[in-house]
Structure formats: structure tokens, C-alpha cells
Amino acid sequence: MNYTSKPSHSFNEVIYPANWLSLLEQYAQDASYVLIDGVIVYASKLGIELLRAKNLNEITGMRWASFLQFSHPNQLKTHLQAGASVLPQAIAEFCQLKTRDSHLLDVEVRLHSFPVQRNTAYVLRVRHLQTQPIAKSLHVRAPREFATANSLSHEALHHEKEILEMIALDNPLTQILQDVCDRMERLLDNASVCAIMLYDDERQKLKLAAAPSMEAEFLNEIDQIEIGLNQWSCGPAIQSGKIKIVDNISKSDLWSKHKHTPVRYGYQSCWSVPIKTAFNTLLGTVDIYHRALRVPSVDEQTLIMDAMHVIALAIDKKNMEHSLATSEDRYRSVVNNLTEGIMVIAPGGQILTCNPSAQRILKISSVEAAGRRHRYFSRIFREDGSEIKIGDDPASVVFRTGEAISNLSIGLQLHDQSVVWLLVNVQPIHSQHHQNKNEAVLISFTDTTEIRETERQLQYIATHDALTGLPNRHQLQQRLSYALSHSYNQKVAVIFLDLDRFKNVNDTAGHAAGDGLLCDVAKRLSSCIRATDMLARLGGDEFVIVVEEFTTAQHLKELAERILTKMREPFVIDENQYHLGTSIGISVFPHDGEDGPTLLRCADSAMYLAKELGRNNYQFFTSELMIRAQHRYALERNLRRALVEDEFLLYYQAKINLETQKIVGAEALIRWQMEDMAIVAPNEFIPFAEEIGLIVPIGRWVLAQAARHAQQWRNEYGFDFKISVNISPKQFQDPNLPSFIKEVLDDTGLDAQALQLEITEGLLMVEADHLSSVFNAIKDLGVSISLDDFGTGFSSLSYLQRFPIDNLKIDRSFIREIPENQDSVVLTKAIIAMSSALGMTVTAEGVENLEQMDFLRDAGCQEMQGFYFSKPISVEAFSALLQKNLQA
Numbered sequence: 040m041n042y043t044s045k046p047s048h049s050f051n052e053v054i055y056p057a058n059w060l061s062l063l064e065q066y067a068q069d070a071s072y073v074l075i076d077g078v079i080v081y082a083s084k085l086g087i088e089l090l091r092a093k094n095l096n097e098i099t100g101m102r103w104a105s106f107l108q109f110s111h112p113n114q115l116k117t118h119l120q121a122g123a124s125v126l127p128q129a130i131a132e133f134c135q136l137k138t139r140d141s142h143l144l145d146v147e148v149r150l151h152s153f154p155v156q157r158n159t160a161y162v163l164r165v166r167h168l169q170t171q172p173i174a175k176s177l178h179v180r181a182p183r184e185f186a187t188a189n190s191l192s193h194e195a196l197h198h199e200k201e202i203l204e205m206i207a208l209d210n211p212l213t214q215i216l217q218d219v220c221d222r223m224e225r226l227l228d229n230a231s232v233c234a235i236m237l238y239d240d241e242r243q244k245l246k247l248a249a250a251p252s253m254e255a256e257f258l259n260e261i262d263q264i265e266i267g268l269n270q271w272s273c274g275p276a277i278q279s280g281k282i283k284i285v286d287n288i289s290k291s292d293l294w295s296k297h298k299h300t301p302v303r304y305g306y307q308s309c310w311s312v313p314i315k316t317a318f319n320t321l322l323g324t325v326d327i328y329h330r331a332l333r334v335p336s337v338d339e340q341t342l343i344m345d346a347m348h349v350i351a352l353a354i355d356k357k358n359m360e361h362s363l364a365t366s367e368d369r370y371r372s373v374v375n376n377l378t379e380g381i382m383v384i385a386p387g388g389q390i391l392t393c394n395p396s397a398q399r400i401l402k403i404s405s406v407e408a409a410g411r412r413h414r415y416f417s418r419i420f421r422e423d424g425s426e427i428k429i430g431d432d433p434a435s436v437v438f439r440t441g442e443a444i445s446n447l448s449i450g451l452q453l454h455d456q457s458v459v460w461l462l463v464n465v466q467p468i469h470s471q472h473h474q475n476k477n478e479a480v481l482i483s484f485t486d487t488t489e490i491r492e493t494e495r496q497l498q499y500i501a502t503h504d505a506l507t508g509l510p511n512r513h514q515l516q517q518r519l520s521y522a523l524s525h526s527y528n529q530k531v532a533v534i535f536l537d538l539d540r541f542k543n544v545n546d547t548a549g550h551a552a553g554d555g556l557l558c559d560v561a562k563r564l565s566s567c568i569r570a571t572d573m574l575a576r577l578g579g580d581e582f583v584i585v586v587e588e589f590t591t592a593q594h595l596k597e598l599a600e601r602i603l604t605k606m607r608e609p610f611v612i613d614e615n616q617y618h619l620g621t622s623i624g625i626s627v628f629p630h631d632g633e634d635g636p637t638l639l640r641c642a643d644s645a646m647y648l649a650k651e652l653g654r655n656n657y658q659f660f661t662s663e664l665m666i667r668a669q670h671r672y673a674l675e676r677n678l679r680r681a682l683v684e685d686e687f688l689l690y691y692q693a694k695i696n697l698e699t700q701k702i703v704g705a706e707a708l709i710r711w712q713m714e715d716m717a718i719v720a721p722n723e724f725i726p727f728a729e730e731i732g733l734i735v736p737i738g739r740w741v742l743a744q745a746a747r748h749a750q751q752w753r754n755e756y757g758f759d760f761k762i763s764v765n766i767s768p769k770q771f772q773d774p775n776l777p778s779f780i781k782e783v784l785d786d787t788g789l790d791a792q793a794l795q796l797e798i799t800e801g802l803l804m805v806e807a808d809h810l811s812s813v814f815n816a817i818k819d820l821g822v823s824i825s826l827d828d829f830g831t832g833f834s835s836l837s838y839l840q841r842f843p844i845d846n847l848k849i850d851r852s853f854i855r856e857i858p859e860n861q862d863s864v865v866l867t868k869a870i871i872a873m874s875s876a877l878g879m880t881v882t883a884e885g886v887e888n889l890e891q892m893d894f895l896r897d898a899g900c901q902e903m904q905g906f907y908f909s910k911p912i913s914v915e916a917f918s919a920l921l922q923k924n925l926q927a
């Protein structure tokens with residue numbers, strides 16, 4: 040019979056004795072094959088499956104050896120290759136099986152031979168090692184073919200039991216591993232030494248864990264072994280995850296690098312078994328170094344595999360314990376490092392546990408110190424400050440209801456009486472056995488005290504005046520609207536106060552003095568009011584008092600009198616005395632208005648009336664003031680429209696050289712003409728335009744128009760005609776004034792020397808630093824400056840020295856009384872002499888008759904302006920006047 044090629048006979052052709060079946064029966068846990076002359080003639084169901092064949096026919100007739108992979112020479116190979124007849128004894132080997140679909144499986148093969156019809160038949164029992172469960176390997180032993188094997192098996196079982204006990208008793212791993220090594224060495228033939236190497240995942244190395252019988256020097260050699268080929272037997276074993284049996288170290292390729300070391304210590308062979316968990320995680324290797332050239336017997340292999348499983352169990356358990364401890368440590372460190380406080384409270388109220396942040400926030404030194412029943416605080420408050428009774432506190436509520444509480448803001452008064460504000464979450468912890476029963480509650484909380492304090496400060500800043508600490512406009516409006524909506528037919532009064540002459544103090548003594556004074560004013564006013572009244576500072580020198588709970592106007596009059604008296608006393612700042620007055624306006628709800636803004640406006644109007652009536656008095660809002668207020672409102676609306684609709688026009692009043700009687704220039708004077716209405720004089724709208732800030736755009740319009748007309752006349756008549764334009768103090772506060780003037784000069788082509796700006800003394804009394812820069816910028820352009828209405832204001836000589844004034848205009852009140860009034864005569868002569876001494880020119884205004892003109896010429900005045908020569912007239916009329924004057 041030839042079995043070398045595909046079978047010429049089928050399974051049915053083979054005559055087999057009845058005991059084959061009983062043999063197969065016996066090894067039924069393993070895959071079984073029957074070979075004749077090395078060729079498969081029969082395979083059990085498991086055998087077909089193991090080779091991944093579809094059926095028996097697919098593998099019958101094939102050489103069994105063609106499925107085997109041998110890493111080293113062994114008996115099985117020798118026998119199968121030689122086709123030896125009856126084997127001297129049963130053979131068992133570890134090797135790899137290559138399946139039909141080319142998978143490599145680690146298997147343990149046991150070979151039995153017996154003669155059949157002149158041939159040698161073999162029964163092969165093959166156990167797939169990877170799929171063998173640990174428990175099975177410990178308890179289900181293959182039947183021992185030999186008496187020695189039976190006793191070895193029995194003893195091994197006993198050892199396993201003891202080691203499992205050590206594992207269960209939580210003995211140290213090193214001790215367990217040492218013990219396993221000891222026992223294995225005793226169970227093996229006493230010519231071997233056992234070492235257990237553990238896989239260091241981090242360093243990617245095998246580290247010696249136990250080798251109790253190993254020579255000390257040898258221990259040093261195997262302390263750390265690299266993973267990979269040529270790294271002893273254990274290196275490739277852990278790399279491949281497969282058993283490595285080296286029966287002759289000196290001749291093995293795996294040992295080519297290190298063979299001298301074991302040989303030096305008398306070790307000839309080495310069997311390395313990877314230690315794997317049930318989930319195939321590689322943990323290390325069990326290495327048996329043997330003093331003889333040999334491979335392990337079946338029972339030795341079983342013993343090593345069983346030991347490997349026990350070791351895996353012990354290491355796995357320790358690893359699990361370690362990772363559990365690590366994760367517990369990690370969890371504890373997270374909880375301990377949370378800035379959030381965490382505590383667990385028992386139903387009785389005692390703190391079961393809490394983290395350091397909870398101790399810090401609640402100022403408790405330890406859980407024990409905190410004691411029972413929330414003793415770490417004395418009182419508990421709601422967000423609005425009302426107290427919560429113990430029993431209604433969040434923890435008690437959660438115990439009672441079983442419902443979690445989230446983001447609750449509460450305040451706790453601690454033992455040192457300080458109050459901490461917390462944002463709290465309370466979670467019930469249910470009993471493991473009774474889901475409906477709360478075993479404890481978990482409270483987590485954030486300390487919001489600082490946030491609340493910051494919020495409180497921001498709220499304070501938003502509602503208070505930074506200088507005086509009084510409520511500001513915003514708070515005043517809120518209080519007023521609250522008072523009005525809760526007045527229940529009661530009166531509410533608004534008292535508007537404006538300091539008289541405060542501006543002088545600020546301008547002359549500086550801002551620091553001004554600030555000090557305002558603080559003193561705030562104190563004095565506060566001392567005049569009741570706790571139910573509110574004093575607020577609106578800004579600058581304006582204060583408002585809201586008065587509630589009064590019945591008659593008498594109450595308000597007395598309050599106003601009290602304030603006036605108090606404010607009349609001199610203020611002392613930096614050892615200087617200041618006398619201020621106060622103008623007070625009063626409006627009353629509901630008579631004067633039904634909302635806050637209206638009442639404030641009414642009180643403001645009344646305050647203006649008080650100022651007009653000589654300051655330092657109080658005025659109630661009246662129906663006349665109401666009409667006036669309505670008028671002002673209408674005027675503002677009309678003025679704004681006038682700018683847009685081009686309703687303004689310029690009149691010009693000639694300026695005459697007193698010597699030559701020729702026109703040398705003109706003053707531009709604004710007029711307002713609404714459609715079908717009479718022309719409105721500037722006195723009726725300029726002061727109001729200044730008050731509401733409209734003077735800036737109006738003034739710009741005047742400047743541009745006047746420059747345009749002046750340039751026309753200069754072009755037309757070819758002489759040094761000079762135009763004067765009135766500039767109000769508000770215009771001077773516009774930092775863009777110099778650049779605007781330059782723009783106008785550039786646009787119109789007017790020579791800067793042909794433009795003169797008329798300013799009033801009032802302007803010179805405001806802060807000097809700012810003024811100087813505007814003056815300088817204007818002077819740099821080449822524009823001249825005239826001081827209007829000279830003699831009526833403070834007329835301080837220091838102004839004339841400090842500011843670059845080119846011309847003085849003697850006020851018409853002096854000229855009017857010339858020559859009758861001697862004082863006016865003397866003063867006029869003095870102004871003319873002084874201006875000449877200071878290098879300024881002089882213009883007399885309001886000249887109405889010949890005597891005045893003659894006097895002025897004789898007194899040395901260069902220029903005059905007045906009705907005597909010409910009233911202010913329209914552009915056309917002035918053009919005609921100019922032509923006539925020049926021709927004369």
C-alpha cells in the first residue's frame with residue numbers, strides 16, 4: 040500500500056480492530072487520528088475540526104507529518120519520519136499544527152503505536168493548548184500512562200491546592216512565585232532549576248521575579264532580558280506568545296548570543312512557557328533550565344502548563360489588586376484636590392466623610408471635630424437672607440423627599456460667626472438593598488462668598504457715586520420709580536440742588552480741593568435729611584433728594600431752609616475758606632409729574648428759577664415754569680430744525696477807523712428767521728443754544744459764512760478788510776476748534792490776519808492749561824483775538840498778561856454814559872491807556888452819537904462800532920455801505 044499521495048483507499052477499506060474505538064473513546068476530549076505508515080486513515084470529529092477540514096475524506100490519505108511544524112528535533116518527528124514500527128513507549132510532544140487554512144496552533148501530541156496487519160498503526164491524541172481552560176487543565180488530567188506519572192499527577196494536584204490557598208490568603212506574590220518554583224523543581228527530576236520572569240510592559244523587558252535555586256551570579260545574568268529572538272528562550276517565547284523548547288542550548292539558534300552563560304553553569308536545555316491570562320494577556324514566562332540535553336515528558340509538560348496557569352492566576356490577581364488600589368488612589372487624589380467641597384452625611388446628621396476642601400470651607404479641623412447634626416454651622420440662610428430652620432435645611436429635605444437638590448444658594452453661619460455662601464448640590468445615596476431608602480446624602484458645594492462679594496462690590500460701583508459714596512443717578516432713578524409705583528396716593532418730592540460758585544473753587548483751587556468740597560457738601564446734606572429720604576449725586580455739583588412720607592409743603596420748605604442754612608456756613612479746605620450758596624428746585628408727585636424723569640426735569644427748572652432769582656434760595660415748580668419748560672422744549676426743537684433748514688443769517692456791523700472814518704472791518708452777528716416770522720435776535724436763542732450745546736454747530740456755521748463773505752468783500756474792494764466773529768466759551772471747549780478754523784481759512788482762501796475772534800471774559804476764568812493750548816494753536820494760525828465787553832466782568836489784568844489778547848472792546852455801558860458820567864470817562868481813558876501800554880488795540884462799541892465819537896478819538900481810541908455809524912445790517916446792505924464808504 041502506498042500512502043504517500045492522495046489515498047487510493049477510503050476509510051472503509053481500512054480494517055481496524057474493535058479496540059481502536061475504545062482507544063478513541065478513551066481520548067475523546069482530544070482530537071484523535073489513526074495513522075498507518077504515517078498516513079491518516081481515520082480522524083475523530085474533533086480531529087477533522089482541528090485541522091479545519093470539511094470532512095474526513097479531505098484529510099484521509101494525507102501524511103500526518105505534513106500538518107506538523109517542528110521547531111526542534113524530537114522523538115515524534117523522528118518516529119513519524121522514520122515510519123518506525125512499534126514505539127518503545129508512548130511519546131508526548133509540544134509542537135505546532137498547521138491547519139488546512141494555514142493557521143498555526145500550539146498543540147500537545149501524544150503518540151501510541153501498535154501493529155495492525157503487518158503495518159504499524161499509530162493513535163494520535165492532539166490537544167489544542169490555547170483553548171484549554173485553566174480550570175480544566177488543573178483538574179482534568181489526561182490519564183497517566185505510567186505509574187510514576189500517576190503519582191506525579193497526584194502530588195502536583197496537592198501542590199496546586201496549596202498554592203491556590205496561598206493566593207486566596209493574599210500571600211506576597213514573590214513568596215508565591217518562589218514557592219511555585221520550589222515545588223516545580225521538586226516535582227521535576229531535581230536536575231532542573233525553575234525561574235519565573237515577569238513582563239515589564241513599560242520597559243519592554245522580562246524581569247526576574249523568582250528563581251530560588253538559581254546560582255547568585257546566574258541571577259544577575261537573567262535579571263533583565265530583552266524581548267525578541269536571540270534573547271534566551273524566554274525572549275522569543277514572550278515575543279511570539281508560544282512555548283519554546285530548546286533541548287540543546289549550545290546548538291540552538293535562539294541561544295546563539297547567550298549560550299555560553301547557561302552552559303557555564305551546566306544548563307544544557309531550556310523550556311520556556313509564556314504565562315498567559317485567560318484573556319491571552321502575556322504576563323511573563325516560566326523557564327526551566329535543565330542540566331541534561333532533553334525535552335520535557337508529557338507529564339512534565341502538563342505540570343509546567345498547570346503551574347503556568349496557577350502563576351497567571353496569582354499575577355493576575357495581584358495586578359488587579361494593584362490597579363484597583365491605583366484607581367482608588369487616583370479617585371481619592373481627585374476628590375482630595377477638588378476645590379469643591381464634598382461631604383457625605385448620615386441620616387442622623389453626622390458627617391461620614393468629607394474632603395479637605397469641605398474642611399477648609401466650613402472651617403472644621405476633622406470629621407470627628409465636626410461632630411453630629413450639622414454642628415459645623417450655627418445658622419443657615421436662604422439667598423434673600425431669611426433664615427432656614429434646621430429640618431428644612433437641604434440635607435434634611437433630601438433625606439425626607441429622596442429628591443436631589445441642584446444649584447441651591449445658601450449661607451452658613453460658621454462657629455466663628457463668619458458667613459460663607461455656598462452653591463449646593465445634594466444627592467441622595469440609596470441603600471443597596473432598598474432602593475427607596477436613603478442611606479446617606481452626598482453634598483457637593485462651591486464657596487461663592489468671594490463671587491458674591493465681588494458681585495456686591497460691582498453692584499455698589501454701579502449704583503454709587505465714586506467720590507462721595509452717595510447713590511448715583513442710576514440708583515436715584517430706580518428709587519424714584521419704586522417710590523412712585525408704591526406711593527399709594529402719597530406724595531413724593533424731588534429736590535434738585537445745584538451749588539452756586541462751585542465752579543470758581545474748582546477752577547481756582549484745583550480739582551482736589553473741589554473733590555474735598557463735594558465730599559463735605561455730601562456730609563452736610565446727609566445731615567439734613569431723614570433715614571427714609573434718599574440723597575443722590577447726579578454728577579458735578581448737582582445733588583437730588585427724594586423725599587417720601589410727608590404730608591404738607593411745609594415739610595419741604597423746612598428741609599430746604601435747613602439745607603440753605605447749613606450750606607451757608609463756610610467750607611474749609613486746605614485751610615482756605617470757601618463760601619458757597621445753593622440753588623434749590625422742588626417738584627412734587629403727582630401734582631408736577633407722574634414719572635421720575637418728568638419730576639426731575641420739573642425740579643431742575645425750578646432750580647434754574649432759583650438761580651435766576653439771585654441764587655441761594657429754593658423754588659417750587661409752578662405752572663409758569665411748566666409753560667417755560669414747554670417753551671424751552673419747543674425752542675430746542677426749532678433750533679435744531681433751523682440748522683438743518685438753513686434758517687440762520689448773518690448781519691454785519693461796521694467797524695470804523697476813528698481817524699479816517701473809513702470802514703476797516705465788521706462784526707458778524709447772527710439772526711434767525713423762521714418762515715413768515717419776524718427776525719429773532721441772538722439774545723433770544725444764543726444763551727439757550729449755549730446751554731444745550733447747540734452753539735458748537737451754530738458757531739461753526741457762523742464762522743464759515745462770515746469768512747466766505749469777508750473774502751468776497753476783500754476780493755471785490757481789494758483792501759485789508761477784517762472780519763470779527765463771536766466765539767462762545769462752549770466753542771472754545773471743542774478741541775477741534777483750531778483745526779476747524781484752519782479748514783475754513785483754507786476753504787475760503789481768507790487770510791488768517793483778516794479774522795478776529797471775539798471772546799468774553801467768562802471764558803478766561805475756566806481752567807487755564809486747556810485754554811492756553813487752544814489760544815496758542817489759534818495764534819499759530821495767525822488769527823487775532825479780541826476781548827469783548829471789557830470792563831463788565833472780572834477785568835483782571837492777569838488775564839491780559841496770561842493770554843495772547845490783541846484787542847480790547849470797551850463795553851458799551853461805559854460809552855453810553857460818555858461824556859456825562861465822569862467815572863465812565865475816567866475808566867474809558869484808563870482802558871485806552873492800559874491797552875496801549877500792553878500793545879493792544881482798542882475798539883469802542885455802542886457809539887451812538889458824535890460826542891462819544893469825538894471823545895474816543897481824542898482819548899486815543901483807534902476803532903469804533905455803533906449805531907452812530909451803522910446798525911448791524913444784511914449782507915447786501917453792508918456791501919452797499921462798504922462801496923459807498925470806500926468811494927467817499
Ligand SMILES: Nc1nc2c(ncn2[C@@H]2O[C@H](COP(=O)(O)O[C@H]3[C@@H](O)[C@H](n4cnc5c(=O)[nH]c(N)nc54)O[C@@H]3COP(=O)(O)O)[C@@H](O)[C@H]2O)c(=O)[nH]1
Pocket residue numbers: 692706707708709720721722725738741765766767827828851884885886887904905906907911
Ligand atoms: N456766540 C455768538 N454770539 C453772538 C453771535 N451773534 C451775536 N451774538 C451775541 O449776541 C448778543 C446780541 O447781539 P446783537 O443783538 O446782534 O447785538 C449787537 C449789536 O446790535 C449791539 N450794538 C452794537 N452797537 C450798538 C449801539 O450803538 N447801541 C446798542 N444799544 N447796541 C449796539 O451790540 C451787540 C454786539 O455786541 P458785542 O458782541 O459785544 O460786540 C451780543 O452779545 C453778541 O455778541 C454769534 O454769532 N455768536
